[in-house]
Amino acid sequence: MKVLIIALDHQIRNALEAQLDIRGREYESVGLEWIKHEGPVDVQNPPLRIPNDISVVVNALSLECLEQHLADEELIESLALVAQACEQAAIPILQLSNSQVFDGTEGGRYRETDEVVPVSRIGALLSRMEELLRGSCHRHIILRTGPLFSAVGDNLVTLLLAEFQQGETLRLCNGASSCPMHAQDLARVVSAIIDQLSCGCESWGTYHYCSSDPANEYQFAETVLAVASQYTQSSEHPLKLEPNESSESDWPRPLMNCEKILHTFGIKQLPWRAFVVPTVKTIFQPESTEDKTDEQ
Template identity: 80%
Template sequence: MKVLIIALDHQIRDALEAQLKTRGQSYESVGLEWVRHEGPVDTQNPPLTIANDIAIVVNALSLECLEQHLADEELIESLALLAQTCEQAAIPILQLSNSQVFDGTEGGRHGEADEVVPVSRVGALLSRMEELLRGSCDRHIILRTGPVFSAEGDNLITTLLSKFQHSVSLALCNDVDSCPTHAQDLARVISAIIDQLSCGCESWGTYHYSSSDPVNEYQFAETVLAVASQYIQSPDQPLKLEAVATADSDWSRPLMNCEKLLNTFGIKQLPWRAFVVPTVKTILQQLSTDKNGDEP
């Protein structure tokens, strides 16, 4: 089963390619330029072309282009073209989404059948994309996840490490939880779903996956700082982390129940903490290499 990965050239694409390569799975990767289209579209003959040997499409742009790269309507139109192309070619599609489609006001963990109540532009856009895919492709998987982190690009950990280097004090939210998910862990889940689809599994629909162990922003930063302190020289003035309660933090993501994924595909949740040490180590080693390379 050859996989077509549609993703930006950083953390999700890198993790998926590495995972599929490890599994001996063939793949092809395309980026934003592949889905861009200008001018009128013939809906009976979509301008996108998928090679005959592609057996499934993984669309990460649905998650990656929410804040930049594509305007909202351009993203919707691009997804519509992709969905039409996949449906006409009888190729299933796995699309990434996240828990921002929920409002999280009732607490607890949201299940896949819970009512979607987005309270942000991002959540509303994700909801529109999910509905578009459901109405366009019979054979689809929508995989909602949590905030993704890795050693690549701008994400939770890379942003924190940058702040550690340029701050003496950080105020961090400690009253709302989230379930950060490493890109490598997300790739593991996607690969496992693809493996079972290739064996004839027809369990299409919406699923949830995030790492186990909910954590607030302050606790996550404490963990990252403790790891980073093992690899970097202590500054003259130690960094101070301050726990605050604030409604302005963008850390909060509604928590999700992931039992449906476990019961259907047998995929277990892994703790995000298991990925922090290698991720921080990789980032700091790269920073050290870059710094030494800049020295005369």
């Protein structure tokens, strides 16, 4: 089963490619430029076509392009073309979304059957994408996730370390929680779903996956700081962190119940803390990671 990855050259794409390499699975990676269709759609100029050797499509643009501030309608039109192409070719598509489709006011953990009530532009756009996919492509899986981090690009850890290294005291919210997850963990989950699709599983629909341990912004930063302190000269740039009661933070995300993905695909949640040490080490000592990869 060959996989078509639609993503930017960013943390999700890198993690997916690395995981598929480990699994020995063939893949092809394309970006937004692959989707753009020029001219009117007719018999001579048909819409997007999936290559004949592709068996499943993984679309990460729904998450990555939000960070690039592309026009909402451009993202919607792009997904419509991909969904139409997958439906015509009877090829399943795995679409990445996240918990921002919920408003978080109910507390607790949201299930896949709970009503979608977005309160932000991103949440509303993700909700529109989900509905578009449900209405245009029968063989689909929508995977809602938590906020991501890795050693690549701008994310929860790299931006936090950049602030730490400026030597200023960070005051972070110690109120509402989120379930951050490593891009490698997301790739593991996507790969596991693909493995079961390749075995004939047809459990289409919406699924939730996030890390197993919620944390507020201060707790997450405290964990990252403890690891980062091993690689910095504290005398030159002391790393300081203080809790803040302010609710003005982008950190909180609605928590999700992940029982369905466990019962359907046997995918267990992993703690985000297990990924912090190798992530921070890669950022501060990238050469050691490369040497280890070469040895393997």
